[in-house]
Amino acid sequence: MNNNLKITCPKCKATFDAGDAFNTHFENAQAEAKKQAEKDAEEKYKLKIEKQQEEIQAVKKEESKKAAEEADKKIKTYIEQFEKDKIKAQKDAEAQAKIKAEKDKELFIKSFQEEQQKKIEKQIKDDLEQKSKKEELIKDKLIKELKEKNEKIQKEREIENERNKKQIEELVSLNNKTKSEIKGEVQEELIQDYLIRKFPEDIIQEVKKGARGPDCIFTINYKGKKDIGKIYIESKDTKSWNEEWVTKLFNDMQIQGADNGIIVSTCLPKDFDENSGFVNRQGNTITIIKMDYASIHITVSLIKSLLIFKKRNNASANLPDEIMKVWENVKSPNFQMPVRSIVDQIEKFKQIFSKDVKDFNTSLAKKEFTLKQLENDLVRMISSFTSSAGEIFPQDLLEHKNDKLIG
Numbered sequence: 001m002n003n004n005l006k007i008t009c010p011k012c013k014a015t016f017d018a019g020d021a022f023n024t025h026f027e028n029a030q031a032e033a034k035k036q037a038e039k040d041a042e043e044k045y046k047l048k049i050e051k052q053q054e055e056i057q058a059v060k061k062e063e064s065k066k067a068a069e070e071a072d073k074k075i076k077t078y079i080e081q082f083e084k085d086k087i088k089a090q091k092d093a094e095a096q097a098k099i100k101a102e103k104d105k106e107l108f109i110k111s112f113q114e115e116q117q118k119k120i121e122k123q124i125k126d127d128l129e130q131k132s133k134k135e136e137l138i139k140d141k142l143i144k145e146l147k148e149k150n151e152k153i154q155k156e157r158e159i160e161n162e163r164n165k166k167q168i169e170e171l172v173s174l175n176n177k178t179k180s181e182i183k184g185e186v187q188e189e190l191i192q193d194y195l196i197r198k199f200p201e202d203i204i205q206e207v208k209k210g211a212r213g214p215d216c217i218f219t220i221n222y223k224g225k226k227d228i229g230k231i232y233i234e235s236k237d238t239k240s241w242n243e244e245w246v247t248k249l250f251n252d253m254q255i256q257g258a259d260n261g262i263i264v265s266t267c268l269p270k271d272f273d274e275n276s277g278f279v280n281r282q283g284n285t286i287t288i289i290k291m292d293y294a295s296i297h298i299t300v301s302l303i304k305s306l307l308i309f310k311k312r313n314n315a316s317a318n319l320p321d322e323i324m325k326v327w328e329n330v331k332s333p334n335f336q337m338p339v340r341s342i343v344d345q346i347e348k349f350k351q352i353f354s355k356d357v358k359d360f361n362t363s364l365a366k367k368e369f370t371l372k373q374l375e376n377d378l379v380r381m382i383s384s385f386t387s388s389a390g391e392i393f394p395q396d397l398l399e400h401k402n403d404k405l406i407g
Helices: 020-062 065-198 244-256 293-312 321-331 333-389
Strands: 006-008 015-017 203-206 216-222 225-236 260-265 278-281 286-290
Touching (some): 020 065, 065 225, 216 293, 225 244, 225 293, 244 260, 244 286, 286 293
Parallel strands (some): 225 260, 260 286
Antiparallel strands (some): 216 225, 278 286
């Protein structure tokens, strides 16, 4: 704090610096007051002496010499008395000047102290305001750092949880897939071995793992005639039915030009007919049966007989070649299967569209729920700080510039 303060004297209104200047000014004020008092006393008593002298002159004229002498004595006595009174007056004037100077000094000191106190209070107030602003800045910075740190920790936990969840799901999926693949391979080989034993004249060809197509292809031979027709056979050993298996098998049949397909499964669709022991798909070109050797034998034998019968009894044998070609094309899998595929794709598109609408509504609800959870988490976080540290946050912390963020 600066000690060179400008002070105004309450008596003479002079302005000077505090400190040593005050003592000099005070001593000069006392000397001037004393000098003025002496001057005033001298003039006062000078007038009084002149008046007495006039009186004495008047007495001298009226009285005799004796009276003049007595008058001289009296004048001398008056003069002596006047000198005493003058000295006393001077002393009284000095005393009064001293008292007045002391009062002026006290007034000056009081004024100086009050001004000093005001400046000290102002400095303290300014210091407190600066300190308060700094504390606010530090608090805001701390809050921001805490929020950013909390968001970072939260995000790290989310990413870590998501990764752990994915790893667990992948491990479970891999384990289930491995078990499922082993079970499936066992069932596939059992079916193939069974078909080889029961239909030795036909060709049972295993499709390699990873290659496109069914698990095995059953090629029909009859009385020296080769490749009368093909049956695609797919094996499934799982807990729940998946209609996508039908679509995949049908697509494979289209590509290869197979006549019929069979899905042998331990799990069955809801419309499976227990009485007949099968259910058909894709215009009776795909038959679904349960894993039962008797059902496999009956189904394969029936489809084989129908394909042989169609081959032997071609009612269009006498038609012209052009019509015959058209007819053969119409009744062949190459024509019928794409038509069935188009119908199937239309139905699938309807299902996908319906599912997309449902998924969109579900996603919208999840996003709304997640947003509400984020708001609640933010409020809980701020409340935890407030409950432990008091009202350290500004009242408008959770307010957006246009509206409240929360609520």
